[in-house]
Structures are given as structure tokens and as C-alpha cells.
Amino acid sequence: MDKLIIRGGNRLSGRIPISGAKNAALTLIPCALLTEEPVTLRNLPRLADIDGFQHLMTQFGVATGIRGNRPEDFGRVVTYESGHLTSTVAPYDLVRKMRASILVLGPLLARAGEATVSLPGGCAIGNRPIDLHLKALEAFGAQIELTQGYVKAMAPDGGLPGGDFDFPVVSVGATENALMAASLTNGTSRLFNAAREPEIVDLCNLLTAMGAEIEGIGTSDLTIHGVKKLNGATYKVMPDRIEAGSYACAAAITGGEVRLEGACEADMHSTNTALRNIGVEIESDKHGMTVRADGPLKATNLSTAPFPGLATDMQAQLMSLLCKAEGTSVLKETIFENRYMHVPELMRMGADVETEGRTAIVRGPVDLTGAEVMATDLRASMSLIIAALAAEGETQVRRIYHLDRGYERLEEKLQLVGADIERVGDE
Ligand code: UD1
16 A cells, blocks of 8 residues: 655745545536536546546446546546436445445436435544435435435435425535435425535536526525426536645645645635634635745634534644644534544644544644654545644655545645655555
8 A cells, every 4th residue: 555755844835736626526426417418527636536436427327438537637527428327226335435425315316216325334534424415305305215224215206396404404415415406306495504615606506507596505595496407517626625725734834835726715714714813824816825834823723613614624734733833722623523533643743732522722833753644534644744744854644545535646736846755655
């Protein structure tokens, strides 16, 4: 298995191109199941999770045509053709590798009148149930059965009538499943307390381009007037705000100056506010953002929350940065119950962090030192890379398949700005 070797201490400087957003792509791809016509997505990141989802789509008889597949291309263009669905079953073997597979449930049900999807099972960052996905679809008139580890959803003859659902907890995935299903129903559906992450807006924009009628885009109350048929569309995936935020932390921890080409400040307000409070300068224009940290870093208190609050997917990376900030920072993780698994690894690199339940206290600044580390999820792995960039000596990061799931050409992008990082095969 490959590992990354990072020799810390280089000040990052230069330009990093930001890729298409993984989490947007994972809900845009299943939209192709909603129509017989081709759906073309541009700016798809080259990531293991996207390849996995593509594989899942072929399971339903979807033909995919890929352009932009040369090694030097950033951002692929993929056309999905779902003229005739040959299966509505998502088997365990494919779903267990990628939780986002549950996002085929809503579109398959709405298009074919039935769908059988394996339950995703546990996950390193918490239990992550799917009850809200199922309750929303039930509210639209679906019948749901759980049997032998599978969810079987069925629509009445003639299709889903649609209905109203009030989310007791804000859920990105459940909102996405509900939006995709509600777009292709016989009636009007209303969603209350829906997630309003930028990735949800991206989804609504694609659905609208496909002929869906959605009111309230960008707010937590959405009204969807179902239509009988959706058409194909060509759509460009939004920039990855978490990737951009991660590289902003990487630049800042080295006291560097990096231009994040294509990053969109409007999607990153909470992350950028946190970074500015820490003492990082950020300038943005319509083509990207420049991040500069030439003064001392200051401690700050942070709490994750649904958008427009601070993304839970930025918590680990900001924690690494706070290890180099003057003073005591208090972090609260309100979305997932088990998302401090990077802490013991950061402590092995010299971090001073104490956790109690959902709270973490970070004392800084500390001298970080290189170590052999490994992480159990994607963003946790990135937090170790960020710490390693500022650490004295060499860090070896193992289990980097997590990073390959979510960061397109990580080491290449960091090398572009002067990091000493290389991927080597494990002996
Ligand atoms: C998505 C993102 C993930 C991000 C998360 C929160 C994708 C592919 N993944 O995950 O990167 O960290 O949003 O921003 O887009 N919940 C329930 N029942 C449900 C669904 C969720 O109780 O049916 C709970 C979860 O346990 C969690 C909270 O709701 O505590 C938020 O989860 P959710 O927004 O659904 O996360 P995902 O869509 O899985």
C-alpha cells in the first residue's frame, strides 16, 4: 500500500487549481437515473469515490462516456445515458465501499417505481443512519421495507404522489435523496428544515436544468412541483470548497501565500471567517482566492454546524492549524459524534489537544515533529498532512486510500506550491 512522505518546513507559495466538488458530484451523477436523455457533467474530479459511483451506475445499465481522461487533464467530462434501466438493485458489495451510494435510492424509485439498495452499514465517523432518507420518501408515498440488510422502496402504481416532510435534523444526504425523488412525482412536495449546503444548490441547479420545478433554492424550505418527465442537460460541477479550505489551512500553517484558482468565497464564508479570526489574510475575486499568513496565528473558538455554519468537513484541518496558534482554542463538533480520530495521531506529532465528548481544547503554539501516522477517514488524513507540512523532520502518512477518495492529485498540487511531499510504495 502506498504512503506519503512529507518533510516539513517549506513555506508554500504559488498557485493550486481547485477541482470539482466531490460531494456535489456524488449527488449530481445519480440525477442521470431520472431521465432517458443523456446527462453530461463537466469538471468531475478524478477520485476513487467518483470511479466507485460510476461503477455503481453501470450496475443499473447506465452507459458512461468519459472525456478528459488524459493524465494531464484536471476535470473530466462524463456523459451518462440511462435510456433503459436494466436493474434497480444496488448490491452490498458496491454500497459498503461508499456510503453515498444511498443517493441512488430516490432517483431509482421515482423513475422505475422501485429500488432495492443495501444498507450502507457503519462508518468511521459515527453511526450515520439513513432513517431520514427513508422517512422523506415515505412522506412522498413510497412503501419501504427493510429486509436482509436491504432497503426496498416501492411507489404506488402510476408513480409517487409527492408530499411534505419536515426534517427533525438537517441532513445533506436525505435532502438530496428527497429532492431528486420529488422532482419526478405526480404532485407538489414541500421540504422543511432542508439542508442548504452549496452542494444542494448545485443539485437544485442541475435538476432545474433538467426541467424540475423547485422554489426556495438556497433556503431551508423547498417546494418542488413534480413533473412527469425530466430531460437531459449539460452541467459543470461547482468547485470543491472543502478542498480549497484544506489548502488554505496548508498555506497558512507554513506562513505561506497561495492562490486557490477557482475557489468560490461565497461558498466558504464560515471557513474564511474562521481563518481570518486566526489571523490569515484572504482576498478573493471571481476567479479564486489568495490566502496569506505572514503574521502570528491566534487561537479561536469554533463550532461546526449545518451550512451556513462551519462545515464539519473542515474541523480536523482547522484543528491542525490551531496547534500553531497562540493561545487556547475550543472546538465543538456538533454534527458527528466520533470525529476526533485525528487527535491521537496529531498528539504523536506533538499537538496539545484534550477531548471530552464533542469538545476539543487545543493549546498552542506547539513545535510539531514528524512521525509515522495513519488516519481513519478522509478529512482526518488531510489534517495530518497539514500538520506534517509545519513539522520538523519527516512524517509518513499511511492508509492514504482515504485521501485518494477525496483529494484529486494531492501530492502533485502540494508540490506545485513547494511542499516536499512524495508518494512511495510500502515495502
Ligand atoms: C454529507 C457529506 C459529508 C459531510 C456531511 C455533513 C456527502 C457525500 N457527504 O454526509 O462529507 O460531513 O454531509 O455536512 O455529501 N442523520 C440522521 N439520519 C439520516 C441522515 C443523517 O440522523 O437519515 C444525521 C447524521 O448521523 C449526522 C447528521 O444527520 O449526525 C448530518 O448528516 P448528513 O448531513 O446526512 O451527512 P451525509 O449526507 O451522510
